[in-house]
Amino acid sequence: MQININTKIIGDINLVPVRKAVQALERDIKNTCKDTTEPGLEIRLVHIEDRANSGTSGLSHSEVSSNSQKSIAYDAATEVFTIDRNEDNLTITSASSLGLIYGIYHVSREFLGVQNFWFWNEQELTKESEHIVPDNYHYESKPSKVRFRGWFINDEVLFDGWREKVGENFPWEMAFEALLRCGGNMTIPGTDHNSHRYKDLANDYGLWITHHHAEPLGAQMFARAYPDLEASFNKHPDLFRGLWQQAIEDQKNCKVVWNLGFRGQGDRPFWADDPTYDTPEARGKLMSDLILEQYNLVKESDKDAVCCTNLYGETMELYKDGYLTFPEDVIKIWADNGFGKMVSRRQNNHNPRVYALPAHGDNSAHGIYYHASFYDLQAAAMMTMLPNSPEFVVNELKDVYAHGVDDFWIINCSNIKPHTYYLDLIARMWSGGMEDGNDEGAESLQSNIKSIDSREYAKEHLQDFVKRYYGNTATSELLRKIEDAYKAWPDYTPKYGPNEDDHAGEQFSNHGARILTCGFISNFNKLDPANTKSLPELNWICKRDTLLEQVKWHEEKYKEALDGYEKYLADCNRVKEDLLAAGDAKEAERFSNNLICQVQYHYYSYLGAYHICRAILTCLDDKSEGGKFIDVLEEGPNGKPVDYLTAFYEAGLAKKAFFEGYNVMRSHEHDIWEGFYENDCEADIRQSGFVAESLMSYLRVLGDGPHFYKWQRKFQKESGGEKVHLILRIKAHLTDDELWNLMTR
Numbered sequence: 001m002q003i004n005i006n007t008k009i010i011g012d013i014n015l016v017p018v019r020k021a022v023q024a025l026e027r028d029i030k031n032t033c034k035d036t037t038e039p040g041l042e043i044r045l046v047h048i049e050d051r052a053n054s055g056t057s058g059l060s061h062s063e064v065s066s067n068s069q070k071s072i073a074y075d076a077a078t079e080v081f082t083i084d085r086n087e088d089n090l091t092i093t094s095a096s097s098l099g100l101i102y103g104i105y106h107v108s109r110e111f112l113g114v115q116n117f118w119f120w121n122e123q124e125l126t127k128e129s130e131h132i133v134p135d136n137y138h139y140e141s142k143p144s145k146v147r148f149r150g151w152f153i154n155d156e157v158l159f160d161g162w163r164e165k166v167g168e169n170f171p172w173e174m175a176f177e178a179l180l181r182c183g184g185n186m187t188i189p190g191t192d193h194n195s196h197r198y199k200d201l202a203n204d205y206g207l208w209i210t211h212h213h214a215e216p217l218g219a220q221m222f223a224r225a226y227p228d229l230e231a232s233f234n235k236h237p238d239l240f241r242g243l244w245q246q247a248i249e250d251q252k253n254c255k256v257v258w259n260l261g262f263r264g265q266g267d268r269p270f271w272a273d274d275p276t277y278d279t280p281e282a283r284g285k286l287m288s289d290l291i292l293e294q295y296n297l298v299k300e301s302d303k304d305a306v307c308c309t310n311l312y313g314e315t316m317e318l319y320k321d322g323y324l325t326f327p328e329d330v331i332k333i334w335a336d337n338g339f340g341k342m343v344s345r346r347q348n349n350h351n352p353r354v355y356a357l358p359a360h361g362d363n364s365a366h367g368i369y370y371h372a373s374f375y376d377l378q379a380a381a382m383m384t385m386l387p388n389s390p391e392f393v394v395n396e397l398k399d400v401y402a403h404g405v406d407d408f409w410i411i412n413c414s415n416i417k418p419h420t421y422y423l424d425l426i427a428r429m430w431s432g433g434m435e436d437g438n439d440e441g442a443e444s445l446q447s448n449i450k451s452i453d454s455r456e457y458a459k460e461h462l463q464d465f466v467k468r469y470y471g472n473t474a475t476s477e478l479l480r481k482i483e484d485a486y487k488a489w490p491d492y493t494p495k496y497g498p499n500e501d502d503h504a505g506e507q508f509s510n511h512g513a514r515i516l517t518c519g520f521i522s523n524f525n526k527l528d529p530a531n532t533k534s535l536p537e538l539n540w541i542c543k544r545d546t547l548l549e550q551v552k553w554h555e556e557k558y559k560e561a562l563d564g565y566e567k568y569l570a571d572c573n574r575v576k577e578d579l580l581a582a583g584d585a586k587e588a589e590r591f592s593n594n595l596i597c598q599v600q601y602h603y604y605s606y607l608g609a610y611h612i613c614r615a616i617l618t619c620l621d622d623k624s625e626g627g628k629f630i631d632v633l634e635e636g637p638n639g640k641p642v643d644y645l646t647a648f649y650e651a652g653l654a655k656k657a658f659f660e661g662y663n664v665m666r667s668h669e670h671d672i673w674e675g676f677y678e679n680d681c682e683a684d685i686r687q688s689g690f691v692a693e694s695l696m697s698y699l700r701v702l703g704d705g706p707h708f709y710k711w712q713r714k715f716q717k718e719s720g721g722e723k724v725h726l727i728l729r730i731k732a733h734l735t736d737d738e739l740w741n742l743m744t745r
Helices: 016-032 097-112 157-166 170-181 193-197 199-204 237-250 280-301 314-320 390-402 417-431 440-447 454-470 476-487 506-523 547-581 585-620 644-666 685-704 710-715 736-743
Strands: 009-011 042-047 081-085 089-094 138-140 148-152 186-188 257-260 306-311 331-335 366-371 408-412
Touching: 009 016, 016 042, 016 097, 016 170, 016 199, 042 097, 081 097, 089 097, 097 170, 148 170, 157 170, 170 199, 186 408, 193 199, 237 280, 257 280, 280 306, 280 314, 306 314, 314 331, 331 408, 390 417, 390 454, 408 417, 417 454, 454 476, 454 585, 476 547, 476 585, 506 547, 506 585, 506 685, 547 585, 585 644, 585 685, 644 685, 644 736, 685 710, 685 736, 710 736
Parallel strands: 009 042, 042 089, 148 186, 148 408, 257 306, 306 331, 331 366, 366 408
Antiparallel strands: 081 089, 081 138
């Protein structure tokens, strides 16, 4: 007997989280098995009642007393499981519901071939008559290297739009399933409202809940609860305390890693809302006092509660300088800078790059907040993969381990789909090595981290990743080409600064182009264009005396990136063509939806950004000889010729590129993915197109206003002709788009 369509899952399946995993396995069996009358191998779940050792691991609503918190100092060893094949059944045994869940997903992966990101990577599942489980099969899992490990579903703007089409809970259900398949046990289940809305669903999946660093204890933000009051603890201490106490009550049925802290009303320092605290000493003392107060509140509810606090941004600087203290057993969470480097993040133009790991020899509890996705309105990547290399990530996480940071890893995964490659790699690392933490890779990583070759480790992971998601029908030669395409990803991300991690994501092109455009429109010095003031907002990357110099710098960077992505896109399209030629249409579509779509996002973003620079430079650089329409140069207010028409044309090229990029992105939606990219609102390539459209209108006002007949005469013969100076009475004024389309003929 083998696993087939008639396989039944029996035993200890009453707990809500286990039932959800069983339902997923039943679906996987249905999707990978043909109809047959042969009896199927029985899968039996055995939950060993060992509460003295396992605590409340994996408890759902039905397992937690309504009167008290039962989360305890937690040991990941409680999550281990064994799988044994007997004559007519396959038995999964564990002391915890999480262990049973991991065992269920091991069976799905190992025997049915359903991979961790099967849904997000659009894996093609094939049906067989049966799936062989070897006689006397025996498997023992090892505990994950990291005690608490999971995803922060942050900036999940694509989920917010998509759920209207696929169902309120569906995106989060598939996210939680993928997280559990990766061996995760903890989540921040969304940003702001979503974190509260989906905490019970996450709990039903068996996951621990923790909190955004801007929402201590998972409490509602003061400004939202009391919008008419000043967010000052000095003025309203009882209201703050009431929110904290309510948060503890609201999560009494959940397993919680309690995040302690005190930040402002959003992702910023609290002193931005309360300037009373104007020294590091005052800021550190208030935060230390309130963290201790929150700690005591939680411990009153559960003496064994697990607590953590984020050393993030300004908080880490206070801690490093000795102004911030915590109770000894609080897990201190260190954060990377959003680009995978364990240094403090850049905030606006402030970038101290303070090393963000504990000192060697500090054996207290530590964790990390690490970004596979990031949003900074400057150069980060959220719609596309992390711009730094996999070996760079491995090297950083090796350093994390070397500093004893293995109590808590929370990974910012945003909308998951664009980031599966890096999320898969990080999950391998948090398990202690390879999948399930149960092979030579895991043993060597756990025993001697320093011996791991980061480049070789990343290479082996890439080969495995490509084989798992593209290996159904692709030949070994085509698999190698797909590997090469993924491997090339960090080679094309533009380098913008002196540090190894200074590689840019799609926000560099989109936000950069919009900043330049808005700065030009707001500050354009028509009497002295070349000396138009520079933009302080860009000092972090390009501090110059004039906007002209800043735009020239960006134009060079954008052109370099554009040339690179044009080549990269062509290379990827050749791989797709080779897959189609080999009859691997499914692999070609998957490759296009998973990698090519991200390369396209970059290509069109940099194409648009480059033309934005060209448009602005045409107006600022009075030493230029003019452009495509030099024959209509006009005398500007300063007596020098101005080529507004060429600038208008370049702005139109930018608009065209950005909108084409948006449409190409949406073309990758199909079936269940319809609407997935509709709410791209952070990098927002479509908004870049609207800004380029505004630039067109502004330039037309400068060069063709107030009567708007000169440019139309040049391109629309029926309007009166270039030589005959008639006020427009024959034809109505053209729109900007109509005029631009005539120019492109």
